[in-house]
Amino acid sequence: MKDSGSPGGIPAAAGGSGLTSQAVDAIEDLSGVHPGYRRAHAKGICCRAVFRPNGLAVPFTTAAHLQEQEVEAVVRFSGSSTDPALADLLSPAKGMAVQFSLPDGSITNLVGVTLPVFFARTPESFVDIVRFVHRARAGNLGPLELIKEISAHFTESKSSFLALKKLQPPASYAESRYYCIHTYFLVDAEGNKRPVKFEWTPVTGVRALSLEDASQQPDHYLEDELALRLQDESPVFQLAVIFGEEDDPTDDPTHAWPDERRRIEIGNLHLTEIIDEPDGLLMDPAVVPAGIALSEDPILHFRHSAYGESFRRRREEH
Numbered sequence: 149m150k151d152s153g154s155p156g157g158i159p160a161a162a163g164g165s166g167l168t169s170q171a172v173d174a175i176e177d178l179s180g181v182h183p184g185y186r187r188a189h190a191k192g193i194c195c196r197a198v199f200r201p202n203g204l205a206v207p208f209t210t211a212a213h214l215q216e217q218e219v220e221a222v223v224r225f226s227g228s229s230t231d232p233a234l235a236d237l238l239s240p241a242k243g244m245a246v247q248f249s250l251p252d253g254s255i256t257n258l259v260g261v262t263l264p265v266f267f268a269r270t271p272e273s274f275v276d277i278v279r280f281v282h283r284a285r286a287g288n289l290g291p292l293e294l295i296k297e298i299s300a301h302f303t304e305s306k307s308s309f310l311a312l313k314k315l316q317p318p319a320s321y322a323e324s325r326y327y328c329i330h331t332y333f334l335v336d337a338e339g340n341k342r343p344v345k346f347e348w349t350p351v352t353g354v355r356a357l358s359l360e361d362a363s364q365q366p367d368h369y370l371e372d373e374l375a376l377r378l379q380d381e382s383p384v385f386q387l388a389v390i391f392g393e394e395d396d397p398t399d400d401p402t403h404a405w406p407d408e409r410r411r412i413e414i415g416n417l418h419l420t421e422i423i424d425e426p427d428g429l430l431m432d433p434a435v436v437p438a439g440i441a442l443s444e445d446p447i448l449h450f451r452h453s454a455y456g457e458s459f460r461r462r463r464e465e466h
């Protein structure tokens with residue numbers, strides 16, 4: 149467990165190793181520094197929410213927010229770009245980060261995106277790929293040529309870029325499915341550990357726009373749409389856990405598990421209202437409570453220090 153009790157989940161390791169700074173520098177190079185903004189997923193909108201667990205996770209985990217008591221949460225939806233001004237349509241992958249407030253005053257986070265797999269297997273290859281993208285863009289490659297080039301150089305990125313190519317523009321942040329990608333372990337009262345992945349699915353289903361419709365939307369249509377929607381309704385996401393089996397990799401975020409794995413719905417998240425971003429919000433996916441353990445996935449561990457470093461930089465700029 150990492151820092152789950154610290155205020156706002158601020159990692160003690162902020163400041164980071166050489167590789168952490170290199171990774172954050174490499175992301176910054178993509179569109180320059182935008183003072184005060186997150187170094188990735190810069191553009192976003194926050195909501196207040198309530199998570200109501202249904203008790204079906206109780207045999208598998210002692211995690212406080214997955215028992216039977218409802219907990220408050222903050223949700224931040226985002227576009228993946230490093231540029232906070234980029235139009236929604238131009239950053240294809242979207243994020244949904246959820247921070248649960250646990251009964252003992254600590255927090256835990258689940259961070260998802262609209263792609264089922266990540267493009268890098270290790271922090272080192274993350275840095276190589278981001279630098280490669282930067283160089284290739286400078287050489288004026290179009291988006292499809294860029295994907296082709298990256299897939300040719302970095303075979304581990306293939307599944308992720310295939311999924312990216314298939315992504316359609318979402319109709320709404322509230323009508324998209326979000327994958328938390330990494331493996332975590334649920335830990336039961338006897339200490340038994342089971343590998344799982346988490347997924348958020350909107351109860352009203354997933355809906356995309358045609359390219360023609362999307363091209364007519366205003367630049368910030370997803371934020372506008374969510375704000376309007378929340379005036380009339382309270383969108384609901386189901387949280388699912390998917391159980392890994394014997395040979396399913398638990399340390400590789402570039403690799404999806406087979407579709408037929410056992411899956412249970414363990415609770416519903418109700419979005420209630422749009423709010424300003426709470427001060428000090430940091431969605432570190434490595435902050436987990438008792439009852440959940442991190443897998444050995446090196447990307448999951450690296451995100452702890454990279455998010456801390458981005459947090460430190462954006463806070464200093466305020």
Ligand code: HEM
Nearest residue numbers: 186187188189224243245259261266274431454455458459
């Ligand atoms: C080496 C791998 C990765 C690095 C270096 C990285 C880097 C970052 C950074 C620097 C931020 C901004 C953090 C902040 O200032 O609070 C961020 C945000 C985010 N990342 Fe990653 N990331 C990585 C992998 C992933 C993966 C695998 C996912 C998919 C689940 C993901 C989804 C997100 C989302 C949704 C946000 C926005 C969080 C929020 O709303 O606060 N990232 N990432």
